[in-house]
Amino acid sequence: MEKIPILRMGPFLLVTIQVDLYDRLALNLESDLVQMVNKTEAKGVLIDISAVSIVDSFMGRIIGNIAGMSKILDAETVVVGMQPAVAITLIELGLPLKGVHTALDVEKGMELLRKKIDLEEEPTEEDDIIAD
């Protein structure tokens, strides 16, 4: 299968990564996601990587790219379900996933996105979630 499905959940898009991201699949995912964000006017993108046990610099870069592209289209990206070993590897590889927000699971990720949207709508309130 050459496509990773993107699920629409209200104002958010959900992507579950279950397979190794090789070149073409990653590029397809990037372009599909950007088009979906544009088409659905999504306010947030959730990337579930709970099935990912091995992470390399390529995947780190893809996630960073997606976050950057979504940000330009006014959608925040949250990576959810990261396994502890993956977090260790990312830091050891020197890939701290800058600009990407993280949450323990999809529910917490959605909560974070909802809070961020609310904060954007009320810019007077102090933003204490983003710390980058």
Next chain:
Amino acid sequence: MEKIPILRMGPFLLVTIQVDLYDRLALNLESDLVQMVNKTEAKGVLIDISAVSIVDSFMGRIIGNIAGMSKILDAETVVVGMQPAVAITLIELGLPLKGVHTALDVEKGMELLRKKIDLEEEPTEEDDIIAD
């Protein structure tokens, strides 16, 4: 990767099938799902098969099994995102997915599940969604 992640979304569980279900993976998914339904007291299971372009009798049976097991644990199963070609194949194979509800996408599937839960809570109302 040997596990298909199961995502919790409020009272529902969401599974996205992106890879070919071979023996062990399918059995793992069945047991993981049943345990998750039990642990989270989920009222519904959504199986997204939008990435599945080829379906065979094995996958048909697995989906039927999951629906049966979930039903015993008081959770409804909805299959979402089926490609038209897959629907054609299922009927031509003689696998009409009995006991499994379907919806066009995750959002419509959730709506269907919510309606079904409401209907269960108000058993006086006539159930016009299930037609089997």
